[in-house]
Amino acid sequence: MRGIVGGESGRHEEPPMTKEADIQIACNDYLTFLSNTYTFRHFHVPNEGKRSIYYHAKMKRMGLKSGCPDIIVEYPQGKLLYIELKAPKGRLSPNQKLWAVQSKVLGTPHFIVQGGLNECIEQVRRIVEKYIPIKC
Secondary structure, eight states: OOOEESOSTTOEEOOOOOHHHHHHHHHHHHHHHHTTTBSOEEEOOOOOSOOOHHHHHHHHHTTOOTTOOSEEEEETTTEEEEEEEEOTTOOOOHHHHHHHHHHHHHTOOEEEEESSHHHHHHHHHHHHHHHSOBOO
16 A cells, blocks of 8 residues: 655655565465464564664574575474465575575475465465365
């Protein structure tokens, strides 16, 4: 959603969300909806954005890892799966590629979900249906 920020002299329009951000919000909302039927919890690690050098270094010391997938899903018996979301023209960073390789070595399901809004939601639906049990 776009809005106006500032007073009369300092009015400017907020920049629109990127397509990838729109996709992530929609997928998060959809996962929240699915959590009423399936047994899991999910979360996002805020890894994106511009930060001061000091704050970036502090976050890194606190354990923030570059390349961490957009959505982490935990489901019964301590299992995890990762979902990296990409807009149609999005590309994986070198650290995101490394995370995917490490996930494969560790045996953790890792998915690159790419496309438009509806395509991504459909891919997320298929992942949940395949891996996560329905609530009793």
